[in-house]
Amino acid sequence: GDQVKQSPSALSLQEGTNSALRCNFSIATTTVQWFLQNPRGSLMNLFYLVPGTKENGRLKSTFNSKESYSTLHIRDAQLEDSGTYFCAAEHNYAQGLTFGLGTRVSVFP
Amino acid sequence: GALVYQYPRRTICKSGTSMRMECQAVGFQATSVAWYRQSPQKTFELIALSTVNSAIKYEQNFTQEKFPISHPNLSFSSMTVLNAYLEDRGLYLCGAGEGAGSNERLFFGHGTKLSVL
Numbered sequence: 507g508d509q510v511k512q513s514p515s516a517l518s519l520q521e522g523t524n525s526a527l528r529c530n531f532s533i534a535t536t537t538v539q540w541f542l543q544n545p546r547g548s549l550m551n552l553f554y555l556v557p558g559t560k561e562n563g564r565l566k567s568t569f570n571s572k573e574s575y576s577t578l579h580i581r582d583a584q585l586e587d588s589g590t591y592f593c594a595a596e597h598n599y600a601q602g603l604t605f606g607l608g609t610r611v612s613v614f615p
Numbered sequence: 616g617a618l619v620y621q622y623p624r625r626t627i628c629k630s631g632t633s634m635r636m637e638c639q640a641v642g643f644q645a646t647s648v649a650w651y652r653q654s655p656q657k658t659f660e661l662i663a664l665s666t667v668n669s670a671i672k673y674e675q676n677f678t679q680e681k682f683p684i685s686h687p688n689l690s691f692s693s694m695t696v697l698n699a700y701l702e703d704r705g706l707y708l709c710g711a712g713e714g715a716g717s718n719e720r721l722f723f724g725h726g727t728k729l730s731v732l
Contacts, residue, residue, distance in 0.1 A: 508616070539657060541658075541659065543721075546661060546674070547649060547661040547664060547674075548651070548658060548659060548660050548661045548674075549651065549658060549659035550658050551656060551657035551658045551659075554657050590721070592721075592723075594723075602621075602624055602706070602724075602725035602726035602727075602728065603706075603708070603723070603725055603726050604725060605722075605723035607720065607721075607722070608720070608721060610717075
C-alpha cells in the first residue's frame, strides 16, 4: 500500500526509447526486488538489490536507501519488455515483502 | 485502500506435516487469487490461479494433491502445503486481483516464510 509507492501506474513506450520506473518507500528498507510478470503469471525476478546499482543488459536498477527510493531504467525498449513490473521492498526479515501496485508497460513499434 | 493480509508471516513445521496459509482481501473484491512460491533464483513461480466461477488452475509441477487451495468468497483464500519436506521450504506469496483483463490490479500479501525441520 502506502509503504511502497510505485510510479507511474502505466507507461507507453515507443520501441527504441528509454524510460524509468520508480518506487518510493515510506519506511526503512533493507533490500529491493524488481519483478516482471510473465505471460504465464509468474513474477520473474529482474534484480535483487542492496543499496547500490545493478545492470543487466538493457535494464539498470538503483536502490538509494538514504533517500528511500529505487528506480528501474529500461534502455532501448523492445516489444518483449511489455508487461507489468513490480517492485518489492524488504523492511526486515520478520515483515516479509511489501509490493508496489505495479507499472503496466506497453511498448509499441 | 485495498490491502491483502497474509498470515502467518513465518512458520515452522516438522517434516511430513502440513501447514496452512491464508490471505484476506480488505477494501476490495478479490475476483482472482494467485499463489506463488519463490525459487532460489528469487522468481515467484505461479503455483495456481483461482478465479471466481472457474476451476482452480494449477501450473506444471504443482498439484492440488500437494497444494490444495480454497477460495470460498471474494475476500478470502487459503493454501495448504501437505506433507511438507525440505524442498518445500521458502517464501510463499498470495496475490489478489481486482477487476479483470487489462483493468485488473494485483495486490500482494507480505508472504509466508515456511521452514521445515
